[in-house]
Amino acid sequence: KRQAISLLASQTSSAPETVVTPSQPEDDFQEELVIRPLHSGDIYASFQFRTVWDTDFMGGKKVSHYRLFPKSLGQVISKFSVRELHISFTQGYWRTMQWGQPFLPSPPGAELWVWFQDTVTDVDGTWKELTNVLSGIFCASLNFIDSTNTVQPSASFKPLGIGNVTDHRFLRYATLPREIVCTENLTPWKKLLPCGSKAGLAVLMKSEKLFHSSFHSQAVHIRPVCQDWQCKSTSWELRQTLNVVFDLHSSGQGKREWSLFKMFSRTLTEACPLASSSKIYIDVTDNPQQFELSPATPLLSQAVVLGDRRTYSVYDLTQQATFGSMRSLNMLLRWKSSDGDMMRPLLHGERYVAGYGLQTGEIHTLMYNHHPYRAFPVLLLDTVPWYLRLYIHTLTVTSKGKDNKPSYIHYQPSKDRVRPHLLEMLVQLPPNSVTEVTVQFERALLKWTEYTPDPNHGFYVGSSVVSALVPSVVAMDTNSTQERPLFSSFFPSKEESSYFVRIYTEPLLVNLPTPDFSMPYNVICLTCTVVAVGYGSLYNLLTRTFQVEEPSPGLAKRLANIIRKMRGVPPL
């Protein structure tokens, strides 16, 4: 804060007397960390960094003075006329049944979905440029996103920010399930933060511990939000989130004893000076046997998140008292395993490939509705690459053994080497049931240059996306402008009785039949030989006629004939 004040002071003092400097648009930075002990003994840590800036990227004036908002992302927004951008990099798969619902869901690999402004004329060209630029910013191979893995969903992925344009021509969604996340992706992501990794919560993000986990996901979300409840003007919000789940057993002792140092091999010494709020929330709702949290904190907070009212112990890092006499904060959580069940997530999805052999197969998607008496509709989005040829007439949706016809189906068939299959369905899930969606496919043989260098590893099929408004037991908070912890305000709630949930199923790994890669010359030669055999026989028969064969004379006679011809004498 002192640094911020001195910065402002130097700015005003350097301005010349005759020109009045225009007031800088206000920007605000908040950071928080939520730690939730999981029922299985693992621990879930979720970082959120939120920058809100009242500026207009789309207006005529070019934005040139960046303070808290990262310049690279600001330039991306203005150059490509982006309305909303959501990108996530995930390593691992979120196990909903063991860990509950995440605050921010993400599929394994890389996922990018973007809403463009309606002023963009060539969305596909802009998309291609955008993916290449983002690939450079995040050091990820997003340049593999092309028309063969990009789709235009027609109902899922509605804008999360404000804005009333819902023409899905301006939406693009792509996923790269094969993408691996590593330190190279974490470093540029950390650089986007105002304090970098020098101060505040970001000092905890050290890659040797973060990647030694069961689940790691980092994401960037950019969207326009309302400044106040009247919503007369909008400001741009940038949220950077990092979710990580540390495994109980791989961390060492196997005891349910976690501390900041054990998780991140660092402790906290100060908040980020540029942050207006810097908090740590520890979820103490479950309160199993002998739950111990030290150092103790007097602050408690309640929040309704994911249909549940949870209680959190809060550590406010902007207060010096939090750090105690050692000037460093290292909280310790300790608990014993309890027999109680955790609250079962109401919506859960699974997916697998059935069948054997390399010719055909079947994709099965299972959606579980664990609500005891309420049915609700879900929107299922499936993107299948073109080389798995789906047969939509084999699509069956069954719940509790009976046929369940979807009320809305949008299917876009694939075109070889141009675009993938897109299947979107609105399915009503009966209460306390499993709904199974099956569709058959056929595996294609590709050209030998289209296989990856490790073709027998298989080909990845991106996760299915299940989006739903799940009925909530607890009344959700619909007032969007009240001060709320960041983790509860990401998905806006429009009504009190339900909350928005997005589930990603497992990605699939499918083997395709392969040709022999060592054989191009041999194949060309052999096939051309067969064609030549055909050509040769037919040529002979077409151009030659039958004649009675005169036996050819012996060698001696032939020589004699040559000599006789030279002499001018008739031959033998």
Next chain:
Amino acid sequence: MAAPLTLLLVVAVTIRAALFRSSLADLIAERVEVVSPLNAWKRVVEGLALLDLGISPYSGDVFHETPLIIYLFHFLVDYAEITFMVSRKFVSSVLLESPRLCFRKQKYALEADRYPLDCLELIRSPKEMYYIPLKVAMFYLLNPFTILSCVAKSTCGLNNAVIALFILCTIKGSALLTHTLSLCLHHYPASFLFFLSFRLYIPVNIRRPSFWWYTLQYAFMYLGSLFVIICLSFFLLGTWDFLPSVYGFILSVPDLTPNIGLFWYFFAEMFEHFRLFFLCVFQINVFFYTIPLSIKLKEHPVFLIFMQLAVISIFKSYPTVGDIALYLAFLPVWSHLYRFLRNVFLVSCVLLACSALFPVLWHLWIYAGSANSNFYYAITLLFNVAQILLVSDYFYAYLRREYHLTHGLYLKRKDGSEATLVLK
């Protein structure tokens, strides 16, 4: 004649009905030797399902049939099995008619006295020829390839029916029907058959005005029927999407699903730089033999049809066993050539062995994982070599018989010893 034919039909229908009802029907419908991306029944059903969903079947890459098939099956999809069986019977009855007709013409040739006396044994007696139509029908109906193709409900059967009708009309000399039919077909026959029927019954004499008049009439009829069929196809869906999806697909071979032909592995292993070149070469190879064959065989139209059918079935981009069955059905018509065939034993052994090995090596590659694609490819090569040998053997025998008919059967050299005939 009627009794054996009825018995034959009953047996054929029984076999097909039994296989339709058994669990083998699904298995056969999936086999790549029997169905191809062009004529698989699963894809027809998929196309109709897409139409029901309100999407054009040609917007994806699954459906590659002409819109006329959509017209047909929109109403007949529930009666699919009966449709295919009926088309089989139709083909066989048409094939029955054609040899009978062409033998009537040959009978007149018999009357002619221009053959040397010792060739009498080369000429078939009416009694032999009496049973040939029945043999043709039997060869077609009881051929395992045909049975498999019918049980798989591959639209190859419908194509064969149209080709057979075309042949019948050509022999009868009815030009208009000929053209209309040739255009219903969506691939190679469409173009060669035009040439074929043209050459058939008119002497080519450039100076005579009636020749040009006939050419004009013929061209006009051909273009007219082409126009009608294309417009019909357009009005079904209101788009021209079907042109690249059907004809573009056949010519550019984007789908590399294994089959019994030569294209799939060749283009799977082709260097990208040369792909277009070899595609053109292979496609030209199919049409290339039309003109030389029609020049050489201008007095023998039925054999010309047989040769063309055979060449197309071997060198087309997505062949199946149904295409082979059609030209194999013609073999009893040339049964008199048996004495001049040189490779019968070899060819029949290779064909039988390859037919047995196809499913074995497919299973080893796709299901067991203990073989790779080269095994299946090798059998493909061998199968095609055997077919080429068969066809060229019959061609050789036919030409040799013609030579003997004009020069006598027992040839003697100048010095009186037995002569040998060679191609020079």
